[in-house]
Amino acid sequence: MSTTSRPPTGRAAVAVLGAGALLALALAGCGGKAPAVMEKMAIDRLHTVVVLPLQSPQDAGAGPVVSGMLLEQLAALRKPGLSAVEPPVLWRLGTGPLADRSAPVGDQQALRIARDMGADAVLTGTVTYAVQLVAGRKMPAEMEGPMKDMDFQRDFAARRATAAVNVQLLSVADNRAVYAHSGAAGGDGGLQVLRDAADAAIAPLERYLRQSRPSK
Amino acid sequence: MSGALLRPVPVVLWASCGAAVLIGGCAGPPGLYDPHAIERAQRVAVLPGVGAPGLDGPGAGQMEASLVITSLARMRRFAVEGPARLRKAMGEEATSRPAGGRDLQADAARKLGIDLLVLPDVTDYRFTKEWKSRSWLVASSERSRSDYWAAVSVRIVAPGDGRLVYAGSGQGQSDQGYGPAVRQATEAALAELRQFAASRRAAE
Numbered sequence: 001m002s003t004t005s006r007p008p009t010g011r012a013a014v015a016v017l018g019a020g021a022l023l024a025l026a027l028a029g030c031g032g033k034a035p036a037v038m039e040k041m042a043i044d045r046l047h048t049v050v051v052l053p054l055q056s057p058q059d060a061g062a063g064p065v066v067s068g069m070l071l072e073q074l075a076a077l078r079k080p081g082l083s084a085v086e087p088p089v090l091w092r093l094g095t096g097p098l099a100d101r102s103a104p105v106g107d108q109q110a111l112r113i114a115r116d117m118g119a120d121a122v123l124t125g126t127v128t129y130a131v132q133l134v135a136g137r138k139m140p141a142e143m144e145g146p147m148k149d150m151d152f153q154r155d156f157a158a159r160r161a162t163a164a165v166n167v168q169l170l171s172v173a174d175n176r177a178v179y180a181h182s183g184a185a186g187g188d189g190g191l192q193v194l195r196d197a198a199d200a201a202i203a204p205l206e207r208y209l210r211q212s213r214p215s216k
Numbered sequence: 217m218s219g220a221l222l223r224p225v226p227v228v229l230w231a232s233c234g235a236a237v238l239i240g241g242c243a244g245p246p247g248l249y250d251p252h253a254i255e256r257a258q259r260v261a262v263l264p265g266v267g268a269p270g271l272d273g274p275g276a277g278q279m280e281a282s283l284v285i286t287s288l289a290r291m292r293r294f295a296v297e298g299p300a301r302l303r304k305a306m307g308e309e310a311t312s313r314p315a316g317g318r319d320l321q322a323d324a325a326r327k328l329g330i331d332l333l334v335l336p337d338v339t340d341y342r343f344t345k346e347w348k349s350r351s352w353l354v355a356s357s358e359r360s361r362s363d364y365w366a367a368v369s370v371r372i373v374a375p376g377d378g379r380l381v382y383a384g385s386g387q388g389q390s391d392q393g394y395g396p397a398v399r400q401a402t403e404a405a406l407a408e409l410r411q412f413a414a415s416r417r418a419a420e
Contacts, residue, residue, distance in 0.1 A: 062269035063295060065339045068369050075249060085378035088321045089333055092263045093303045117318045129269045173226045191340035193366045
């Protein structure tokens with residue numbers, strides 16, 4: 001196991017990424033163990049839910065990727081009288097109210113978008129995603145020594161990722177959240193970490209929808 | 217078009233749907249939400265892709281959009297275009313429409329004859345590199361091995377209401393670089409659509 005001393009710059013980089021990872025877990029609220037906010041009667045009245053790209057100030061890709069997962073999960077339920085729909089694609093063209101991935105979308109703005117789309121509700125929220133580079137892959141010290149520190153980190157370091165997903169479902173008719181929950185996950189990096197966090201955030205709603213409305 | 221030419225179309229459509237239902241159960245095939253919308257579509261626009269989260273993926277969305285355009289064009293089912301005309305048509309009016317822009321999108325798509333919007337996202341894009349060493353009695357060998365991992369998701373939606381028409385995802389892995397990994401993932405994500413398009417082409 002290669003554990004030769006690293007220059008301070010490398011440690012600093014690892015520390016920053018590690019701090020980001022811890023922040024992600026902290027924001028998720030102890031791994032999503034808090035009970036979900038769920039108003040079942042209000043949820044029963046929903047027919048069309050627009051899934052906005054989630055905000056992810058730390059990583060521009062994480063929010064849209066997770067919102068895509070959530071949209072597909074809700075659509076895959078194939079519940080009669082319930083549609084999950086994509087928001088207008090203006091943001092992908094770099095314009096419109098959702099184009100700035102770092103700026104939070106306020107509840108009123110999200111509800112306005114839902115009304116504009118003729119939807120009953122809007123799913124919105126935030127994603128934090130952090131990757132920590134972990135030294136320690138099997139490599140001889142004499143090879144590791146001459147490498148520049150960041151080269152080593154980029155190429156050989158193992159990666160540990162943490163993700164936290166917070167979602168809320170805002171009802172247009174009720175003008176407030178009728179579902180809110182969060183989920184967190186960690187792992188070796190890659191898609192599964194985000195998927196696990198997204199699953200945890202949406203699980204109570206998905207479970208309720210499965211039970212309350214028969215599948216097509 | 218004559219009635220004789222029209223007649224086989226619904227038969228094959230329902231046959232392919234039926235086969236998909238048999239394979240996927242009563243809920244239908246997992247990725248094909250609206251075969252009729254795909255059946256009717258003649259022109260699709262591929263929007264810019266979102267890059268993957270993480271250290272390596274932010275720029276991967278553009279590559280993915282290009283691969284999806286190529287892959288869809290090869291199906292010989294739709295006229296396929298990039299986002300340029302849509303961007304121009306929507307961009308000119310975007311500032312005057314403060315909300316989400318559903319009408320703007322629907323109007324622009326109708327004006328341009330675009331039936332469906334294709335949204336490609338790269339969901340995973342990373343590499344792993346490992347050092348391998350072996351020792352024998354008289355010699356040893358050392359080498360590094362890199363593996364490139366990619367996952368993509370492709371959603372196709374109706375421009376009027378944002379309804380999901382198709383959703384597919386795929387993963388790829390290669391020791392040759394990101395290109396082959398992303399290509400594998402893209403082909404896997406579009407596999408069900410390709411199969412559907414092939415069955416339709418055969419019917420025509």
